[in-house]
Amino acid sequence: MVVNVGAYATEIIRAGIESIQKGQIEAGLALGLKPLQVFRYVVIKPALRTVYPALTSQFILLMLSSSVVSAISADELTSVANNIQSQTFRSFEIYIVVTAVYLCLALMFSALFAGIYRLAFAYDTDRR
Numbered sequence: 460m461v462v463n464v465g466a467y468a469t470e471i472i473r474a475g476i477e478s479i480q481k482g483q484i485e486a487g488l489a490l491g492l493k494p495l496q497v498f499r500y501v502v503i504k505p506a507l508r509t510v511y512p513a514l515t516s517q518f519i520l521l522m523l524s525s526s527v528v529s530a531i532s533a534d535e536l537t538s539v540a541n542n543i544q545s546q547t548f549r550s551f552e553i554y555i556v557v558t559a560v561y562l563c564l565a566l567m568f569s570a571l572f573a574g575i576y577r578l579a580f581a582y583d584t585d586r587r
Contacts, residue, residue, distance in 0.1 A: 464521045468514060475510035476502060508580050515572040519565050536560060 479502050487497035526537035540557045544550045 460521060460524065460527070464517055467517055471510050471513045471517065472506070475506035478509055479506055511572075511576055511580075515569070515576075518572070519568050522564060522568065523561060 483501050483505075484497055487501040488494075492500070525535055536557055540553050544553045547553070
């Protein structure tokens with residue numbers, strides 16, 4: 460799962476870096492910025508602003524798809540729910556609670572990443 464999400468995240472970041480127009484890079488060099496400064500200020504900051512929502516979605520998808528790990532005998536929320544259900548035979552109640560927990564986790568991470576986005580990029584948008 461980590462390799463798969465890593466490959467997707469790498470592709471998302473690559474697309475964000477390639478979305479920066481060559482004219483912006485040339486303008487940074489024309490202003491006398493060093494190549495590292497151009498990469499840091501002209502390429503990476505706007506690219507991260509562009510790809511941040513996609514990367515947060517990948518993280519939430521990884522968290523939600525972690526129930527696949529229970530197939531290889533790692534204790535995880537779904538496998539624990541399966542164990543409890545096999546002992547109590549109350550599958551509806553158990554899986555409603557598990558669904559609510561996954562929903563709460565997804566909403567909490569989404570709110571957390573939205574807050575980080577506002578803190579990290581609010582100053583940049585105010586200057587425009």
